[in-house]
Amino acid sequence: MSSWLPLIVIVFAVALVIGPVMWMKPSSRDRKLADLRQRAATSGLKVQMQPLPASQGTGSAATYFSHWRNxxxxxxxxxxxxxxxxxxxxxxxxxxxxxGRAAPEPALAPLKELIAALPADATGVYAADAGLGIQWGERSGNAGLAAIQAVLESQRPLIEEAIRQYQPGTPGGDGQ
Known part of the structure; x- marks a missing residue:
């Protein structure tokens, strides 16, 4: 038994060193999410973590923002x-x-088109100072990212112009 004691101590010491290193290693899901978010950032989207809508419980999910042009x-x-x-x-x-705070009336039609094109795991659409954002669970992976990129590219400009506050006397303003 005493000849086994040094071997047991060595195995225990190695486990103490390797255990925390393996615990900190990202999982395959974490690597996929990091790759997904990196590809989104490369394409010009900004990714932020935001709380889930109240109807979806507690926690947070990634929101992919497309910046406003103006x-x-x-x-x-x-x-x-x-x-x-x-x-x-x-x-x-x-x-x-x-x-109960709704978007301006002219934005409703493009918003309906945007919603129809969202991936199934989308949970929110946000108009913030950062831009137009779509929150989703990222379970749909590459296909979901492609759908979000396409819908933001096509609908963000329409929604941006629809929510612009025109000043009287400016081109395109209501002139009243």
Missing amino acids: PRRLQTGWALELQRMSHEMHFEGVWDWRK
Whole structure:
């Protein structure tokens, strides 16, 4: 037995050194998420972690933002969030406004098109100073990222112009 004691001590010491190193090693899911977020950043999207909508429980999820081209005079601060069930009082099926604050009327049609093109794991659409963002669970992977990139590229410019506060007397303004 005493001849085994040094071997047991060595194995224990190696386990003490290797254990924490292996514990800190990213999992394959973590590596995939890092790659997904890096590809999004490379394509010009900004990724931020934000709390999930109240209807989705606690925790957070990544929100991919497309920057506004001209952020001046935009009516931001509104958000569409996924709800637990569909209701005719909601904006669009299972999507409704956070805290009842809706986007300006001209933005509603492009928002409906945006929602229709989102991946199934999307949980929110946010208009913030940073840009137009889509929150999603990232479970749909590369296909979900491609869908988000395409819908932001096509709908963000339309929504940006729809939420712009026109000043009287400016080109495109209401002149009143």
